[in-house]
Amino acid sequence: MSTRSPTIDSTTAPSEPASAALARPPEELELRPLEGMARWLGRILHPIAFRMVSMVEQPLGTMSGPLSPVKGYFRRDRHRHPKVDAQTYRLKVTGVAKPREFTLEDLQALPWENRVLVMECAGNGNHMMGSAGLIGQAKWSGPSLKTILDACGGPGDATHFACHGLDPIPLIRKGYHYGLSLDEYTRSRALLALRMNGEPLPRPRGFPVRLVVPGIYSMSHVKWLGHIEGKTKPHMGVHNRFVFVNKRKTPEGKWVKEQARWIGLKSMVTRCLRDGDDWLLTGWAWGAGKTIASVSVSVDGGKTWDDAELEPPSAHFGEAEGLSDADLEHAWSVWTYRWRAPAAGEYVIASRAFAEDGEAQRLEEDPAVKGHFNQTRVKWRQVEVPAR
Ligand SMILES: Nc1nc2c(c(=O)[nH]1)N[C@H]1C(S)=C(S)[C@@H](COP(=O)(O)O)O[C@H]1N2
Ligand SMILES: [Mo]
16 A cells, blocks of 8 residues: 555555556556646656645546545645634625625525536646646535525625635735626526535635535635625626636637636546456536537547447436536536457547537637637547556
């Protein structure tokens, strides 16, 4: 067990010396990105480099099912995790019809709802990272933002909101903040989460309250939520304006700034496990707020594609867990693919998602978009199949 890496589950990590590994072929193939830091730094250094900028990817061992466990759930923040006292905690809501404060008890006493959703960092799997573990799916529970606003007599004049975290950011010294329009929060059915997968919200996840915004990239899912500020124009804080922005070419050929928003259509291979002479590929497909119709898999670098088996979110969640179809609208589908007895050698593999309305996951990045966010194109991985 001495060689086990801290970020990789025991089922994926080499737990024996190399000589033993040679005697017994691996039960799981390493999925090596073809680009970005993950490729250049490798499996050991890459997580260390990520940690230095406060990014922790979901470990491979937990990457196959419909729910990501609380322990090991990906993390991305600005280093500081404030310790919030549940007794003195107050959520301030301003700029609405009747501004007020809520204690934690007030929030607990309001009607709760549930959502299961993909939470994805806007930069997940971009060309610089290469890997794609800044993603997770959990069941979040608590009062909806609508319930909160109703308890404040409605939004009043507010057409936009800024949500402020209680985490101090060095230099700026103010909490993390991100804003969206009322329409975006309404369409996404945003929720103030007090529980995650049925467990109390852990401190790194934003205890006592975090916002979740189904369908929108997770820079908007403000942790340690302390203040919901109603505004009459778009919030133009540093993260809205400068950090999470791409450039898009207009039909007139001008490049304009575009803020990261709705999660695009995407899929990925998450694990490749031995099953006799075959290998079982699993993965997820999600995004664009659309029903996933099919997922194709290529094990020959894109020359041929074959359909995977698909399980929609409703195969795993439903009324029994207090979840309606709408509460699952931004959840991922899980897919599996049996790769029949490949010969030993190097392969380049990937998955590609297709939505019910015909949209296909991009093979190449959109040439009209430049930047680090919402890079949804097919994620190729190199694997080495050992001799049987
Ligand atoms: N208060 C606060 N909320 C935050 C952040 C932060 O730094 N501070 N980071 C955001 C970003 S960029 C992402 S990707 C998600 C990550 O959520 P997680 O750490 O629970 O996975 O939280 C978002 N909410
Ligand atoms: Mo993020």
